[in-house]
Amino acid sequence: EAQVTQNPRYLITVTGKKLTVTCSQNMNHEYMSWYRQDPGLGLRQIYYSMNVEVTDKGDVPEGYKVSRKEKRNFPLILESPSPNQTSLYFCASSLSIPRLNTGELFFGEGSRLTVL
Amino acid sequence: AQTVTQSQPEMSVQEAETVTLSCTYDTSESDYYLFWYKQPPSRQMILVIRQEAYKQQNATENRFSVNFQKAAKSFSLKISDSQLGDAAMYFCAYRRYNTNAGKSTFGDGTTLTVKP
Numbered sequence: 001e002a003q004v005t006q007n008p009r010y011l012i013t014v015t016g017k018k019l020t021v022t023c024s025q026n027m028n029h030e031y032m033s034w035y036r037q038d039p040g041l042g043l044r045q046i047y048y049s050m051n052v053e054v055t056d057k058g059d060v061p062e063g064y065k066v067s068r069k070e071k072r073n074f075p076l077i078l079e080s081p082s083p084n085q086t087s088l089y090f091c092a093s094s095l096s097i098p099r100l101n102t103g104e105l106f107f108g109e110g111s112r113l114t115v116l
Numbered sequence: 117a118q119t120v121t122q123s124q125p126e127m128s129v130q131e132a133e134t135v136t137l138s139c140t141y142d143t144s145e146s147d148y149y150l151f152w153y154k155q156p157p158s159r160q161m162i163l164v165i166r167q168e169a170y171k172q173q174n175a176t177e178n179r180f181s182v183n184f185q186k187a188a189k190s191f192s193l194k195i196s197d198s199q200l201g202d203a204a205m206y207f208c209a210y211r212r213y214n215t216n217a218g219k220s221t222f223g224d225g226t227t228l229t230v231k232p
Contacts, residue, residue: 031217031218033218033220035222040125040224041224042120042122042207042222042223042224042225043207043209043222044222045219045220045221048218048219049218050217050218056218058219059219059221088159090161092161096217102149102166103149103151103166103168103211103213103217104151104163104166105151105161105163105209105211105220107160107161109158109159109160110159110160
């Protein structure tokens with residue numbers, strides 16, 4: 001089954017304790033991206049990767065790191081989490097653009113993170 | 117920077133009736149994708165419908181259709197014969213075609229309630 005898998009789905013942690021949210025896709029997609037969803041703010045893009053070893057900042061990258069060493073994996077790293085990073089996080093993937101592709105993003109099921 | 121605006125935080129519709137969700141966007145690009153995603157209480161992001169900007173014909177998917185007005189930068193979603201399962205948060209989203217296709221922008225969402 002084609003899917004994007006995120007782990008953990010739920011996490012409660014404390015300020016300053018490093019954590020990693022993993023994301024893996026089995027669709028051979030070149031493109032992967034991370035978003036955070038907060039009430040009233042929609043989804044905001046954190047980082048994205050057009051392909052292996054290629055990453056770039058989205059709109060809200062502060063406090064986050066990513067890496068893309070393998071095509072299927074795109075982990076999100078919070079080196080020193082703070083309470084304002086409490087949010088619902090989504091990973092997504094797609095085929096790369098050009099035009100022949102649909103542009104559709106395939107989403108994981110989300111990871112609810114609480115930082116105390 | 118691209119912006120996507122959903123001016124209706126909440127909408128309600130009677131079962132079997134028709135409802136239209138509004139979305140406007142701002143871009144200087146000529147080639148891009150527009151999407152409507154549905155997020156039910158399960159949190160899963162589900163693609164509802166997609167429109168390529170170069171296509172003049174409005175996209176339709178069963179009971180879902182869009183009114184794409186490129187000059188006005190408007191992209192509304194019409195849901196016909198509304199069903200209880202349509203109750204969800206709906207997000208309008210923009211994605212570039214080629215250059216800097218990594219970035220995507222979402223609106224703040226519209227919560228749709230379907231009354232039996």
